[in-house]
Amino acid sequence: MSEIELGECEMTRTTPSRPVDVEAVFPELSGHALTTTRLHPRRGNPSIHDSSVGGPLLWPEDEPWPVCAEVHRKDRGELLAHVREARRMRDDFRRRGTDPNDEERERWEALEKRGRYAPDVRPEDPIPLLAVGQFYARGIPGLEAPSGCDLLQVLWCPFERHDGHQVHLRLVWRSTADVGKPLATLPEFPVVGREGYVPSPCVVHPETVREHQYVELLPADLQAKVDRWTNWDDEDSPDYQSDLSVAPGWKIGGFAAWNVTGPGEVPAHCGRSMRLLLTIATHEWDGGNRIWVPVEDQRSTGIRGANIPTDISVSRWGKMYVFVCAEDAYHPHWIITQ
Numbered sequence: 001m002s003e004i005e006l007g008e009c010e011m012t013r014t015t016p017s018r019p020v021d022v023e024a025v026f027p028e029l030s031g032h033a034l035t036t037t038r039l040h041p042r043r044g045n046p047s048i049h050d051s052s053v054g055g056p057l058l059w060p061e062d063e064p065w066p067v068c069a070e071v072h073r074k075d076r077g078e079l080l081a082h083v084r085e086a087r088r089m090r091d092d093f094r095r096r097g098t099d100p101n102d103e104e105r106e107r108w109e110a111l112e113k114r115g116r117y118a119p120d121v122r123p124e125d126p127i128p129l130l131a132v133g134q135f136y137a138r139g140i141p142g143l144e145a146p147s148g149c150d151l152l153q154v155l156w157c158p159f160e161r162h163d164g165h166q167v168h169l170r171l172v173w174r175s176t177a178d179v180g181k182p183l184a185t186l187p188e189f190p191v192v193g194r195e196g197y198v199p200s201p202c203v204v205h206p207e208t209v210r211e212h213q214y215v216e217l218l219p220a221d222l223q224a225k226v227d228r229w230t231n232w233d234d235e236d237s238p239d240y241q242s243d244l245s246v247a248p249g250w251k252i253g254g255f256a257a258w259n260v261t262g263p264g265e266v267p268a269h270c271g272r273s274m275r276l277l278l279t280i281a282t283h284e285w286d287g288g289n290r291i292w293v294p295v296e297d298q299r300s301t302g303i304r305g306a307n308i309p310t311d312i313s314v315s316r317w318g319k320m321y322v323f324v325c326a327e328d329a330y331h332p333h334w335i336i337t338q
């Protein structure tokens with residue numbers, strides 16, 4: 001497998017047009033549509049000046065790095081350095097197209113061993129959060145930053161099982177003009193609770209697409225019409241839910257798909273409504289949504305791992321939706337996993 005097959009050299013991503021113009025079939029759907037930006041993260045070498053997943057953040061040298069001070073075990077897990085080395089080995093195996101030899105297999109297994117790698121760190125000790133990604137408003141249509149800000153940065157604690165919520169995620173809104181000297185080396189805690197919290201560096205290829213509200217959240221009469229229109233007997237005929245409503249993968253804005261739990265409450269603590277800010281996804285595509293695979297990636301769909309470019313794996317079902325208050329993005333966010 002060459003780098004080109006991984007898609008690293010392609011500059012843009014183009015979602016194929018939908019098999020049917022569903023708003024021509026149901027004009028009232030235009031009231032339940034949004035423009036969404038698919039981020040299309042793909043492996044690369046982003047700098048602090050790029051939007052990225054798993055790349056370095058533009059962080060002022062004189063600003064404290066955020067920490068997780070919640071009480072939970074922090075001494076045991078996998079070593080971050082091991083996670084990264086194992087991934088380099090895996091990428092080599094894939095590129096080579098052969099299985100690891102005995103020596104490599106032994107090393108590989110050693111790298112995956114969990115252990116008490118930070119015996120001196122107590123549950124109440126603060127540890128630096130891990131950078132997940134950053135997104136510049138200039139290159140990402142639909143990224144609505146609060147007044148005066150043009151950059152969204154996302155960090156999380158690399159351990160799960162926080163009290164009352166699984167993931168400890170932090171959103172930072174920033175004005176790039178206010179960043180003086182940037183921090184050269186981002187702090188990292190050497191142990192991670194779960195390998196799936198560690199992103200591999202990806203650049204993004206923002207592309208706007210039109211999405212339509214998740215079927216169960218459409219008005220009842222429209223839902224019934226869509227249901228009657230769907231030809232359930234013909235596998236090849238368009239299916240609203242998988243083909244025409246919500247795009248898979250990482251994205252900014254748009255709609256959530258509630259396949260796992262059915263539509264859930266997204267309460268803003270201030271009583272106002274919330275909007276979907278960011279979707280963090282394990283898979284960019286899977287067997288059920290190949291119709292959304294960008295033209296540039298279609299020859300890569302058979303390559304193992306090509307649909308998990310960030311190496312992040314969230315929740316059992318692979319989607320983490322980060323909602324923010326529609327009135328004030330600084331109000332507490334809300335996370336739903338599906």
Ligand SMILES: [Zn+2]
Pocket residue numbers: 068069070072157158159162168
């Ligand atoms: Zn934590």
Ligand SMILES: [Zn+2]
Pocket residue numbers: 268269270271272325326327328331
């Ligand atoms: Zn609010």
